Amino acid sequence: MPELKKEIIPAKYAGFCYGVKRAVETVKKLKAENKGKNVFVLGELIHNTQVINELENLGIKTLYEIPEKGEGICVIRSHGESPQVIEKIKQAGFEIVDLTCPDVKKVQQKAVELAKEDYFLVIVGKSEHPEVIAIKANAQLWSENVVVAASPEQLKEFEQQIKAHKKVGVVVQTTQRISTLNSVMEYLISIAKEVHVANTICSSTSMRQTEAKELAMKSDLVIVAGSKKSANTTHLAEILKDITATIHIENDDELDKYTDLIDKSKRIAITAGASTPQDVIQRVIKKLNERKK
Ligand code: SF4
Structure with a gap:
């Protein structure tokens, strides 16, 4: 045979997805149009050393923490940032260019909407991920009832609170697996009376x-x-x-x-x-x- x-x-x-492409292209254009100005990105623009080095060579620096005083442009990357961090960048004296991906903005808006309507908010995602930290911080401006879980097991910790609350709202980190959302939903439906889910996987x-x-x-x-x-x-x-x-x-x-x-x-x-x-x-x-x- x-x-x-x-x-x-x-x-x-x-x-590259469109959010990352947009961020990389815009940041390069910003530097080209503002040659005399500092252009910083808060946190690595994307998780790729080669791209970060390329940006450094163009004079675009990564900021790992916000200095007390600074000048020039500070870019918010596609993951988004919390309102507190944005305020701190402004206070330091930077001009902000917000390149939060429009799909991430939609999750932040949905989370705020559900928090304002008194849903107990569950963010399905990894609690340490910058996108999730920013979604949570935005929602927490409106409600204390905001939790993050990457599995039903992690959510069990909040079972009593969820049961005590009349309605539960769910949003999802944009890059999560649909199977993770499904397993969280199955668990929530078994313990909550009303569940409103926004599938925000991009x-x-x-x-x-x-x-x-x-x-x-x-x-x-x-x-x-x-x-x-x-x-x-x-x-x-x-x-x-x-x-x-x-x-x-x-x-x-x-x-x-x-x-x-x-x-x-x-x-x-x-x-x-x-x-x-x-x-x-x-x-x-x-x-x-x-x-x-
Ligand atoms: S939300 Fe989706 S499109 Fe936007 S940056 Fe993340 S992966 Fe890319």
């Missing part, structure tokens, strides 16, 4: 996860490229691991650790997180194609 040819299948929805994340799942079902191996610090990339790899062999790498150099697995896999799909630049993806594809020969 002739040996099957190896197939390398790149995902269509891989790499469409870019949903399309990326759906396509990657379909590819994984048809592949022996999926390679997920992107930073291990990136929430959406990590979630993507977690989802795919349940379907087929999956490796999460930050760049093409890491492929060397998996040559046996790569050589024995006939269909290999490649996807990437929202903060992975195209050239990283292209180098992974190139290296895999070289192993085909």
Whole structure:
């Protein structure tokens, strides 16, 4: 029987989402138009060292904390910030350019709306993630009843409070897995009388996860490229691991650790997180194609 040819299948929805693309392009444009001014970003603009170095070389600096006094432009990245942090940046003397992704803004607005309407608010997501911290801080301006949980187990801690409250509102971190939302909903419905859910997983994340799942079902191996610090990339790899062999790498150099697995896999799909630049993806594809020969 002739040996099957190896197939390398790149995902269509891989790499920068529109929120990240918008942030990277706008920040570069800002610096080009404000040559004499300092341009800072509060926190790393995206979870990618290569991009951060590229921005540094253009003179765009990352601020890891807000100084007491500063001048120039301070950019709010796509994750968004809390009202308290925004006020602190203003007080320090910076001019603010807010590049919070419009999809993240929608979650903040929905969370505020539910908090104002006296829902006990559950934010489904990771409590330490900057996007979640900002959503929570915005909602807490209106209500004390705001909690974060990444699983039904974490939510159990608040069971008595939830039962005592008449209605529960739910919003979701934009990059969460739909299965996490489903499991939280199943638990909430079992203990609460009224549950209002806003599925705020962003469409870019949903399309990326759906396509990657379909590819994984048809592949022996999926390679997920992107930073291990990136929430959406990590979630993507977690989802795919349940379907087929999956490796999460930050760049093409890491492929060397998996040559046996790569050589024995006939269909290999490649996807990437929202903060992975195209050239990283292209180098992974190139290296895999070289192993085909
Ligand atoms: S992953 Fe979604 S919410 Fe986050 S920046 Fe990209 S488009 Fe916006």
